[in-house]
Amino acid sequence: MKLYLQYFSMLVRCQMQYKFSFWMMVVGHFFMSFSLFFSIFFLFSRFGEVDGFTFPEILLCFAVVSMAFSSAECFARGFDVFPRLIKSGDLDRILLRPRSVIFQVLCSNIEFSRLGRFLQALLILIYAVLTSGFAWSFDKIIALFLMLTGGFVTFSALFILYAAFSFFTIDGLEFMNIFTDGAKEFGRYPFSVYGEGILKFLTFGIPLALFQYYPLLYLTGRSDRIGLIFLPLIGFLFLIPCYAFFRFGLRRYQSVGS
Amino acid sequence: MKNVTKTFRVAKRSAGFSKAVKALFQKEYTDIHALQDVTFTIKDGEMVGYIGPNGAGKSSTIKILSGVLTPDSGSCLVNGRIPWKDRVAHVKEIGVVFGQRSQLWWDVPVADSFELLRDIYKIDPEQYRKTLARLTELLDLGEIVRTPARQLSLGQRMRCEIAASLLHNPKILFLDEPTIGLDAVSKIAVRDFIKTLNREEKTTVILTTHDMQDIEALTERVLLIGKGRVLLDGTLAELKKRHGTYKILTVDYTGNAFAVPPAADLIENLPGHAVLSVNTVVLSVSQAVSAISSTVEVKDISVTGESIEETVLSLYKEFDI
Incomplete structure (x- = not known):
């Protein structure tokens, strides 16, 4: 952990070399995600509700997904740019250091400029919580917390999976973005609005609905099965196959010519 | 290292846009045998040059x-x-310098990179201070470490790279083209340092290079590899001997008849000027000179040995690599 902080301070120092660019990125990301917010806002000002969900409920869902995604992106950014690590040969260097590969990849890149997006998600979450009109009992606070951590872990696992694929393709795979960036986009709405099939896939295939749709049912009072709030924890299990696949890819690693 | 084989699968296609489109759907693969049955042993404290053409x-x-x-x-x-298999324990004991890639953090002073490396390798602070002081002295790093890596010249950076690979006192140092692109002064500085390191710390050094002067200046033993196989394993002297000991004689003379001594080949023959290659195993240089001067009036004569570059070049040719 101490070492992580040292890497962290190193990256801060590196990024601070380019102060102007840094602040522009933070501000840019802050406003960029507002455009998503407005798209929801205008949709609701016309239709009032989507699939039975009200505006604050949708906002809550949007804020949770957005926050989970941006924190995963901040933290696991190294896996997001993993193809670059392979191409530049920096992975060789990582393999030459006596620390775990996953840890070093996490340390290799921390994207502070995504803090703008995180901040914005936080604002919307606070707004949604205040306007939702739910009775914020203890179990609901736990539910919200588990949704956030579960989402964070699931997105991180997806980033690792994405990185693992690039062992085989060298370049990144765009289709994986459907589940990372894409999930952030269409995760604005509860996954049930996309139909039964998609919901099933996002439950049993890529477990995105586990931290979004099901706990939301409990949170909004649509279901009183308290078990639903623990579903996000399954996101942790999702880490295992992703990590195993990454290890498998690492063994097949070919390096690049030098 | 015993019977090591590594094959890469490489997608191949001809140049051109239409071929690129075709390759999207149907890829042809070729197996490249990067290493085939490579076997060798390197002893503790040895300094080995590993040479061979690109690829x-x-x-x-x-x-x-x-x-x-x-x-x-x-x-x-x-x-x-x-x-x-035992990567983490293994890499603690080795240092690797890739001449063409940096391991320093680009935007911060080199000293900061060193400190992060200290923590990555969990080097004892006292030990670290000593090692760094010694490396600073030997590699003349003094002021350089306070400069961000991106502002260093190639020679300065290479010295820092080498220092960075040695902070944890590795037993084995791998140098992959450490003198590539360096000027003469920096090359000599790097060579001197490697020599000192090997002599005083008994660090095993394995060096790949295309610069035969590196090999000549540093290593006793040379491994020649080509097309994934070890072709030669011996000392530099053996390598030279194997290729025969030819000397080149350039003679300027007056007179017309030129008798070519036996065991010598005429490479160039103009009126008044001749170049001969002499196999010194059969005919010593002095014998050749006296044989020539007995037939013509010699104005000037010069003897040159084959340079190591030429030796290696002819070895590459001999093995067809």
């Missing part, structure tokens, strides 16, 4: 020895460990 498998060998790559078959034991 011969030098870097692949280094990457396998350092645990970055996993070979397809064969075994490899470094300090009693299998590098790719």
Whole structure:
């Protein structure tokens, strides 16, 4: 952990070399995600509700997904740019250091400029919580917390999976973005609005609905099965196959010519 | 290292846009045998030069020895460990310098990179201070370490790279083209340092290079690799001897008849000027000179040996690599 902080301070120092660019990125990301917010806002000002969900409920869902995604992106950014690590040969260097590969990849890149997006998600979450009109009992606070951590872990696992694929393709795979960036986009709405099939896939295939749709049912009072709030924890299990696949890819690693 | 084989699968296609489109749907693969049955042993404290043309498998060998790559078959034991199986323990004892890639953080002063490395390798602070002081002195790093890496000249950066690879006092140092692109002064500084390191710390050094002067200045033993196979393993002197000991005689003379001594080949023959290649095993240089001067009036004569570059070049030719 101490070492992580040292890497962290190193990256801060590196990024601070380019102060102007840094602040522009933070501000840019802050406003960029507002455009998503407005798209929801205008949709609701016309239709009032989507699939039975009200505006604050949708906002809550949007804020949770957005926050989970941006924190995963901040933290696991190294896996997001993993193809670059392979191409530049920096992975060789990582393999030459006596620390775990996953840890070093996490340390290799921390994207502070995504803090703008995180901040914005936080604002919307606070707004949604205040306007939702739910009775914020203890179990609901736990539910919200588990949704956030579960989402964070699931997105991180997806980033690792994405990185693992690039062992085989060298370049990144765009289709994986459907589940990372894409999930952030269409995760604005509860996954049930996309139909039964998609919901099933996002439950049993890529477990995105586990931290979004099901706990939301409990949170909004649509279901009183308290078990639903623990579903996000399954996101942790999702880490295992992703990590195993990454290890498998690492063994097949070919390096690049030098 | 025993019978190590590594094959890469490389997608191949001809140049051109239409071929690129075709390759999207149907890829042709070729197996490249980067290493085939490579076997050698290196003793503690040895300094070994690893030479071969581009693409011969030098870097692949280094990457396998350092645990970055996993070979397809064969075994490899470094300090009693299998590098790719016991990676973390293994890399603590080795240092690797890739001449063409940096391990320093680009935007911060070199000293900051060193300190992060200290924590990554969990080096004892006292030990670290001593090692750094010594490296600073030997590599003349003094002011350089306070400069961000991106502002260093190539020679300065290379010295820092080498220092960075040695902070944890590794037992084995791999140098992959450490003098590439350096000017004469920096090259000599780097060579001197490697020599000192090997002599005083008994660090085993494995060096790949295209610069034969590196080899001549540093290593006793040379491994020649080509097309993924070890072709020669011996001392530099042996390598030279194997190729025969030819001397080149350039003669300027007056007079017309020129008797070519036996065991010498005429390479160039103009009126008043001749170049001969003499096999010194059969005919010594002095014998050749006296034989020539007995037939014509010699104005000027010069004797040159084959340079190591030429020796290696003819070796490459001999092995057809």
